[in-house]
Amino acid sequence: MKTWLPTLLRLALLVLLVVFITRPEWFEPLLRPLTENGAPAIYNRGSLLSLTLQHLGTVAIATACATIVAVALAILVTRPAGVEFLPLSRSLVNIGQTFPPVAVLALAVPAVGFGEEPTLIALFLYGLLPIFENALTALTTLPGNVTEAARGAGMTGWQRLVKVELPLSAPVILGGIRLSVVISLATATIGSTVAAKTLGEVIIAGLTSNNLAFVLQGGLIVAALAVLIYDAFSAIERFAARRMGQEAE
Template sequence: MRLWLPTLLRLVALVLLVAFIVEPQWFEPIFKPLTENNAPAIYNQGSLLSLTVQHLQIVALATLAAIVVAVALAILVTRPFGAEFLPLSRSLVNIGQTFPPVAVLALAVPAVGFGEKPTLIALFLYGLLPIFENSLTGLTTLPQPVVEAARGVGMTGWQRLMKVELPLALPVILAGVRLSVVISLATATIGSTVAAKTLGEVIIAGLFSNNLAFVLQGGLIVAVLAVLIHDALSALERFAARRTGRAV
């Protein structure tokens, strides 16, 4: 029974989340006590479903771009011809962690304008470091007997990379992706300050109108999404680890 309890709780959280973003009016009695002066209890300046989808879309696009760049850099610096670029690569991926996302947004807006673009740039830069470092760790801690066996059977460098190294490093790479996604889910809310369509709109609307119900709604949706996606990616890591025989 105890083993099923976490799964049951996640399922309940998912059902409640979907119900709330699709039919938020059902939950009005819960949020009504948090309002003052007959203010609306449910966010009414847009569709919660649409904002949630757009929020996830921005995070997905930024994460996908970060995965491509970070994994490519990790592959480059773990090859003999690219080892000398490791310090430069580390400096590049650290840019996102050096500058706060708000600062990146402020710098990006004059260059690309308001909307989703500056938010995508900020999330992309912020998500590079965990994916790069985990990819680097995964590719540099491979079991050498397996790599040598692949070399011994005549595999080319490209074949070893695609059929042996990346599959073996996958659980560790996924751990970095998980961390990057969770960070981006929370960070994406500030994109609404530069006119990006994210769940930050709900939180900002609540702050401007002093409506705690709006703030709580936006925060809860992001928090539940982060927990559910974190758990889903963790399960994917464990599956990949079992397939490769490597502990995450």
């Protein structure tokens, strides 16, 4: 029973989240005490389901782009011809951590305008570092006997990378992607300040109208998504580690 309890709790959270974003009016009695002066208890300026899907879509696009760039940079700097680019690569992936997301949005808006684009830029820059560092660590700590065996088997550099190095590095790289996604889920909420369609729209509407029910709705949905996605990536990491004969952390 204890083994299944965490799974049952996650399943219950998922069901509760789906019900909440598709039938939020069912929860109105619970949220009504948080409102004042007859204000609506359920967000009524858009669909919570639509905003959740758009929020997830923005995070997915930014994370996919960050993963491609970060892993490619990690591969580059772990090849003999690219070692000298390691300091430059580290400087590039640290850009997102140097500037607060709000500052990145402020700089991006004049260049690309309002909407989803500046949010994607901010999330992309913010997501590079954890993926790059995890990929770099994974690729530089591979068992030497395995890579030597692959080289001895006559594999080319490309074959060793695709068939040996990346599969063995997958669990650690997935750990970086997991961190990047969780960071982006929370950071994406500020995208609504530049007219991006995210769950931040609900939170901002609550803050501007002093409606705690709105703030709680947006915050709880983002928190639930973060927990569920974090657990999903953790499960995928463990599966990948088992397939590679490694012990999952």
